[in-house]
Amino acid sequence: MTARLAVWRTPKLYIGGQFVRSESGQTVAVATAEGILHACRGSRKDLRDATEHARAAQPKWAARAALNRGQILYRLGEMLEGRGAGEAADRAVHHAGWADKVTALLSTLNPVSATYVNYTMIRPVGVIAAVVDPATGMLGMVEALAAATVMGNSVLLLVAAESVDDATTLAECIATSDWPAGVVQIVTGTLSELVGHVNGLDDIDTLLRVGTPLDAEVALAAEQAGARTIRRLVDLPNPSIPATPEQLGRLAEAKTVWMSAYEPQGGAASY
Amino acid sequence: MTPPHELRLSGALDLAPAPERTPVHIPPRLGHFIDGAFVDGSDTFDTINPATGDVLAKVCAAGAEEVDAAVRAADRAFREVWGPMDGAARGKVLYRIARRMQERSRELAVLESMDNGKPIRESRDVDVPLAANHFFYYAGWADKLSYAVPGRTVRPLGVAAQVIPWNFPLLMMAWKLAPALAMGNTVVIKPAETTPLTARLLCEVFQEVGLPPGVVNVVNGAGATGGHLVGHPIPRKVAFTGSTGVGKRILASTAGSGKKVTLELGGKGANIVFADAALDQAVEGTINGIFFNQGHVCCAGSRLLLEESVAADFLGRLQRRMSTLRVGDPLDKNTDVGAINSERQLKVIQHYVDVGRNEGATVWQGSATALPKRGLFHLPTLLLDVDSTCTVAREEIFGPVLSVLTFRTPDEAIKKANDTEYGLSCGVWTEKTSKLFEVSHALNCGVVWANGYNLFDPASPFGGVRHSGFGREGGLAGLAPYLEVT
């Protein structure tokens, strides 16, 4: 009997809810324990497509009930558990629980001196590009994904080719846990190159760095490029600890509403 | 032209001059305020009264050395005095500042109106009391920082470099200083070059109340001075309010420095009036939205979005109200619209009115008074028949000029309101509560006034999204920009 030959997974990008090959037609070879894997080398065009999908999906994702978003994140935890990624599963479950609670911690009712009910709530920033330090592994990816999406954002996970195996597993878990297409895209390649592409994309609202994924020069260029669109830069330097509510709050915008309140006879009626 | 039944509003009320006469002292030459002392400088330029063209004072422009001295004084004060000081004690100093500002409020108001051109009614009733209240509000936070971020430890950042604009000189100074100081930071701040006077008076207040030397330092000057300040290696915090263009430059120049940046930039706020609004009151809100402070307001409601079915009716009401606005001497208590702060800004406004006209807009202007013979003034102006593609519907004019657009459905209103690179503020007018909430929440901006416009409060966070910047000023959210959280 011939020993059974393994069926190789062909790594792909995950964009708009589909597993797709890079438009570049290029791959990056990665040596793994099982042999050589060929990670897609995400291109400028791939990131443009990913951004369009993310932008289109975000408002509906944010409009879903918080409970529902939490359940989808929890479902991701279940899938990750099934793939033996216990630590990442725990992280998905942790953030799943924030979905319908973090608003209560980050919103305020502001006592203004006027006949208005004044409240500050949190709104998603929109589309987040998250660049993940490969040293943080699957946990770093899930942390980025969960932190971004639990706040109602859509996300582009920019993943180093060396993490392609985990990235593929994560994409499969996403694809099987009720995520609406476009909320999460996973793009593999060379981080400095991917970030370079993102620097030319104006429709990204926040750059999220998980761990320390970029060398100083690339990081500086990314920051400078972000100035063109007043893009925000957020760091989660140590994803071994889940993002705190305060950190999650940086992936949101505070929005203040002055809601006119009824006042009998229209005021103090001083004369 | 006049319909058969039109009101005779013009000339219905001839108001005799009602000048505010509180005397103020203006030093002939303004240097800087460094380490608790007024120091002279060099490279003087003039600050003028825009209502008369008179020179109010010579002002010195700080160079790199003076900025460095100010930053070092702030750093020393942070490490030796203000940072280690008990929070309650810091709070008491801030309370004293608020109180002393109240005592000197009329002087502050007069100086502000002379230097900026805004009506005394606004500086007296809005700018100055709000500024004092801002100190009063944040004074109360100074001994409560351990509660600001539950479960975390917070620390002040150190020296904050702050650059503020000319449209609300004193108020912006208060917005910048109060939270920074309450949390134990020290400050070097640069007022706008055209409006340095109230900052100078506020420094007198600091001396009077015993604010330790170096805690607040003021350097005067224009963009170059700001560049020295923002680029100085010591400050760990940069806070800027001003134009989006300068904001982008600051963000690019601070890249890689690790400085915490907050930006409060421009806007092109949509003021949405639905057919089921209380129209006469929406008119009043629209007036507040665009003619407050001559429209020199980053969050001005400079795009009026009218539901088409009431557009003509509403515009008639708006024009009638505009024809009761009194344009003139900022120090007259009855002035509604004062002087444009600088000739440069007046030219910008006139340019945009021309652009609007060339793009097909109909220009309508109204006021109860003729424009004064001298000084920098601009009539309250409507640009009618504007659509979303017009320059005057997209770019910030920063003057008393309102671009008028129409819409037919709530969805279209939301879409048009959000059709901008900016995201600072919007207004919504309807008496239908469900729609008021729905639309208010759907607008992509940092502040929404639901049946109101241009309301401010120290307890209420203010700030924008996208090209309007990031970071919040006011309220609990206003603490975060000045804290390190661990």
Place this chain on the structure above:
Amino acid sequence: MHRPSFPNDRPWRRARVDNAMVAARCARVRTRSIKTETKDHLLRLALSMVDLTTLEGVDTTERVEALCRKALRPLSDRPDWPSTAAVCVYPNHVAAARRVLGPVGGPVKLASVATGFPAGQTPLATRLREVEQAVADGADEIDMVIDRGAFLAGRDADVFHEIVETKAACGAARLKVILETGELGTLDNVAAASRLAILAGADFIKTSTGKIQPAATMEVGLVMLEAIRETYLATGVQIGMKPAGGIRASKPALHWLVLVAETLGSDWMSPTWFRFGASSLVNDLLRQLVRRDEGIYPSPRRFSVD
């Protein structure tokens, strides 16, 4: 005489008011600073707009006569100062007032609060009879109260009908319809009742009886002026306005005039179209006028109580 018919769709009930911005607008009017010659002019104008009023259970013929004399010449040593617009008395005193004021057409009009003032809770027939009697005794103007209970219960047709009938009973006399805004509860109701009264034939709308607090706040005043403005712009029909109750000092009175000027314009800046229902206001106007004229601040004792 034309009697307007009741519009079944009750258009007045669609009127919408935002309370906070009404308050904001009024607050802004209160910041208007009235100085020097403007003050002289507006004080005199205000004096000429007063419906000098006495509506007490203890009113006597002597008191009413004194009131009429004061209306004709508010300050005895200043014959050149304006008389008030009118006196306003109970129906029983109309005849006595007419004797002092002289024949119809004189400088001071004669108004009477007919229609079961202040509650309006008497049968319509007796109220109409009261109106007819007051007019017959020489009243130029009738101040009627609406049935607030009916309005609040949504019986708009009843309120409308009563105004129509009262107007018919007035004949040539001008009809002021008192909304008693202090009992209407909301500014939306004030806006609706104003429009109802105008459509039913009011010549003037009036805030209050003076017996209920709050009375003539600027906030309700603005809402009523806006109803008048809407009517004029739509139809050309000019309606008068009368705040009554609570205006005791010159400063608020002058701010009322600013409100009128900036809301309705110069056509309303006359006693034909704007009145203050007041009693003690006159003395404060006189006091300020003396202050302007003589440069000293006179004691209130210089001015007669009635």
